[in-house]
Amino acid sequence: MSVPFTSTLFAISIVILIERSLSPISFLYKILTISALVWIGRISFSLYLWQQLFYPCSIFGDKIYTRFPLNILCMFVFGYLSYICIEKPILRFRQNLLNKKAIESTIINPQSS
Secondary structure, three states: OOOOOHHHHHHHHHHHHHHHHOOOOOHHHHHHOOHHHHHHHHOHHHHHHHHHHHOOOOOOOOOHHHOOOHHHHHHHHHHHHHHHHHHHHHHHHHHHHHHHHHHHHHHHOOOOO
16 A cells, blocks of 8 residues: 655655755754765765775675775775875866866957946
């Protein structure tokens, strides 16, 4: 038996949570802006890429670095190093390209004031 409007209520609740998290005076905003959570969010893509290698059911099987809590530590170390050594330089390169394109478009198509 399914409850009517379950998916609609779920979608509405997500919208309410997002709306509540945008207000600096809300409890949810204060939790989400804790520096440790912001840091985890910043390296989350790298964590996502590396976490699969450190699970006990990974291709490495039952090794010391796939056991808790060492697997969590390894995941964060590799995720952080990947963020610093790969992701940040790529993001800087992207920003430099965007800045260069913005400058070129201004020079080529100057807006008349």
